[in-house]
Amino acid sequence: MARLNLLEETRFEKLPVTVFPNQEEASIAVANRIAALIKNKQEKGESAVLGLATGATPVKVYDELIRLHKEEGLSFKNVITFNLDEYYPMQPDAEQSYVYFMNRVLFNHVDIDRNNIHIPDGTLPEEQIHDYCLQYEKKISDLGGLDLQILGIGRTGHIGFNEPGSAPNSGTRLVTLDDLTRRDASRNFGGKENVPTKAITMGVGTIFKAREIILMAWNGTKAQIVKKAVEGAISAEVPATYLQLSDNVEFILDKDAASGLTRFDTPWLAKDCVWDQGTIKKAVIWLAKTLKKPILKLTEEDYNNNGMAQLATEKGPVYNINIEIFNLIQHTITGWPGGKPDADDSQRPERALPKKKRSVIFSPHPDDDVISMGGTFIRLADQGHDVHVAYQTSGNTAVWSDDTLRFIEFARDFSKAMNLDTETLDKVYNDTREFLDRKKPNQADIDEILTVNGLIRKGEAIAGARFAGLPDKNIHFQNLPFYDRAKYAKNVSTEDDIIQTMKLLEEIKPHQIFAAGDFADPHGTHKVCFDILKEAITRLRETEEWTKDCWLWLYRGAWHEFEIHEIEMAVPLSPAEVIRKRHAIFKHQSQKDTPVFPGDDAREFWVRAEERTAETAKIYDDLGLAEYESIEAFVRWKFDEEV
Known part of the structure; x- marks a missing residue:
């Protein structure tokens, strides 16, 4: 058998x-x-x-x-x-x-x-x-x-x-x-x-x-x-x-x-399923998207003709299933990503208390925060939460060489205009020009270039975070050491990165953490940064009482979103908030137009981000939920359920 x-x-x-x-x-x-x-x-x-x-x-x-x-x-x-x-x-x-x-x-x-x-x-x-x-x-x-x-x-x-x-x-x-x-x-x-x-x-x-x-x-x-x-x-x-x-x-x-x-993806088409809530939610959403029908309009015939007769028989009538799943999705939507004060939170994705939360957004690169969750970032700040942002790496490999030269030229010209000594700057400039003229493909940059590039990305990140509403004291630059070590060696240790992250978390003691949840590339910066953060939290959970009431939310980058059945918090953005998010992204000028590492997608980052969140909103609308301009989506990481 x-x-x-x-x-x-x-x-x-x-x-x-x-x-x-x-x-x-x-x-x-x-x-x-x-x-x-x-x-x-x-x-x-x-x-x-x-x-x-x-x-x-x-x-x-x-x-x-x-x-x-x-x-x-x-x-x-x-x-x-x-x-x-x-x-x-x-x-x-x-x-x-x-x-x-x-x-x-x-x-x-x-x-x-x-x-x-x-x-x-x-x-x-x-x-x-x-x-x-x-x-x-x-x-x-x-x-x-x-x-x-x-x-x-x-x-x-x-x-x-x-x-x-x-x-x-x-x-x-x-x-x-x-x-x-x-x-x-x-x-x-x-x-x-x-x-x-x-x-x-x-x-x-x-x-x-x-x-x-x-x-x-x-x-x-x-x-x-x-x-x-x-x-x-x-x-x-x-x-x-x-x-x-x-x-x-x-x-x-x-x-x-x-x-x-x-x-694995649609197991009800291949075998009899054990129908738990997660599988039912995924199957019903799949059926609605496949048939291009709102969830509440799905019929028993739809179930029977599309491999879901077992679900209809075991858990039906199907209209009750539809209502249950519709309500589950409805309850993911919130305009209060930090929790709504003085409200019943039993059907909301975030807790009502404490009213003012300490939130920290971990951004693997200096622009992932505003690209991926800029609208939620701004709303958290607007709603009075104590929001921090931690930029985990310098992003110093992702700056075009002409931008590097432009900033060195500015510093040199500024020094001359202010009658300051320019001898050192002249040497840095000449060394940089000489290196770039003879640089081989994929050759590691010299320290001077990496320093300038890191400062470019840092300045842009500060501008973006300030625009989102943060005071300077809440902007943290970790510059995790693994990022530079990984340029020269594989399988580098991340122990000092973990310790540094633990110290930052102990300093802030957040109620909420937001982190990048792009895990497709196990060697990519997003995954390494998450693994460092996860290990830091895991160690702190052994001794620090505040960690027991700290929730970790994952966001996705500009390329793709969580599947609808995975989403646990959906933050809708108004047209005006979409524009504010766009302007926050624009603060990252070195990444605008054509970034150094664009991936498969020729669109600018702000366009990708807007179209991705608009697509998520459109799917919610197609499923029969309210129609929004844009939705940023999150999934909660539950340490106690981690396998």
């Missing part, structure tokens, strides 16, 4: 999928499979031929293989490797090259024979690449093919660098990279314009010849493309769907990458 239930649950999935709680456990499982293959081959006196991948996805797999080598004696002397791809053109000693990457994350730490390492050569003249690729294929064939190929998946659905349009029988070749792929790589190259437009990659047909294929994917940024690859139709537009044709493939995912699969 258990097997039948599993088949029912996974019936939308067209290939085997294994889901782990997190990428650490998944990576260890993959590493153990690789280690078992190597040992098995060693016992037979044979070579283990591995196809390896690059990027962030396999790094923890390589970490575990290194540990197995150093602590448990796993030898790589019988291992032969073939990497999937390499940028073209690319020098092997460049930091962005996959030769450099593989040496850093694996080969320099194990006993592999260097003659057994094969990585596509990005230095060849283009006219030699065709023959080189044929030889690359021949080397694999002469060894009897790949025993195991590990893969990641790009957001275009590429495997290796087989971009949309690749043929299922394609071999190793030179390809042109998709624009999205180049945008995703832009941080490593110091801008998309520095990312090569081409690459040498193993073909889909080459990958298919492996006796075993494991595709790995972690975090929520991969959820939608994983769903297409696993449940979608086979299409050249998503090359990973070709893996559905293989009998030797398995997708290994963490729970976030798997979250878009039907069995």
Whole structure:
């Protein structure tokens, strides 16, 4: 019976999928499979031929293989490797090259024979690449093919660098990279314009010849493309769907990458559900959005025809379900994000007491506060709460070089106008100009530039916070050390960041904390900042009584909002408040027009923010709730329920 239930649950999935709680456990499982293959081959006196991948996805797999080598004696002397791809053109000693990457994350730490390492050569003249690729294929064939190929998946659905349009029988070749792929790589190259437009990659047909294929994917940024690859139709537009044709493939995912699969996202379509309030709320909202009907107009027929007959039978009549969910959503809406004084708060998202709350907004970058929750920020201040803002990092990497020079030139000219000594400023200016003239892509800036950039962002943040209504004493700049350390090293310690955050919290003793809740990128600044804050609060909860009455609210950034079923506090903004928020964002002049790191979205930050909150308001309206100009949304983090 258990097997039948599993088949029912996974019936939308067209290939085997294994889901782990997190990428650490998944990576260890993959590493153990690789280690078992190597040992098995060693016992037979044979070579283990591995196809390896690059990027962030396999790094923890390589970490575990290194540990197995150093602590448990796993030898790589019988291992032969073939990497999937390499940028073209690319020098092997460049930091962005996959030769450099593989040496850093694996080969320099194990006993592999260097003659057994094969990585596509990005230095060849283009006219030699065709023959080189044929030889690359021949080397694999002469060894009897790949025993195991590990893969990641790009957001275009590429495997290796087989971009949309690749043929299922394609071999190793030179390809042109998709624009999205180049945008995703832009941080490593110091801008998309520095990312090569081409690459040498193993073909889909080459990958298919492996006796075993494991595709790995972690975090929520991969959820939608994983769903297409696993449940979608086979299409050249998503090359990973070709893996559905293989009998030797398995997708290994963490729970976030798997979250878009039907069995997790809309489980009522795949199996019988345990209908708790959260699942009912999600299902009813999904049904209303799917049918484009207000919640209170959903009928029993709608439930029965859309996979929700079980809910109607067990919890109906459906109109009662509709009313319950409508009221739950209605109760998320509040014009009092700090709680409404002298009011019944039993159906409100925030407590009425104390009337005047100490609130602290943690902003990972110097503009996340006003971009993400500027309207709520302003309203908290307007309603008389003791609001603080803590800027967790300097944001000193995200300033254009011409802005840097402009501010140094201003300081130098001001000094001259005031008859002050300019010798030091002249030297800083000349050193900066000289450095910028010869700066290589993604090269770390000199200290003088980072200092100036940090001061630019600090000045903008002060202006934005003052505009929102804060006195200077309530504006805090943490400049958490991890941010600068992470520019030069991976897996940096955050202990001093945690201690600093604890001291600030002990000083303020807030009743409310607002923090960025963008967790899709586990290595991104937002997630690291949240983890520091969470650990600081967790430690304080062991000894500090005030923490028991401190609520933590999460907000999202400019790119995407919480799903409607997740929202626990929705703060509506009037047209006038939207304009005030816009003006607060405008104080961040260095980020206006075109920011250094714009992401996938070409819109300015203030436009993204306004359209995102307008979209949230529109969904509330479509569900049958009141029509608002804009809504900022929050989810409460509950430490006592944390898993």
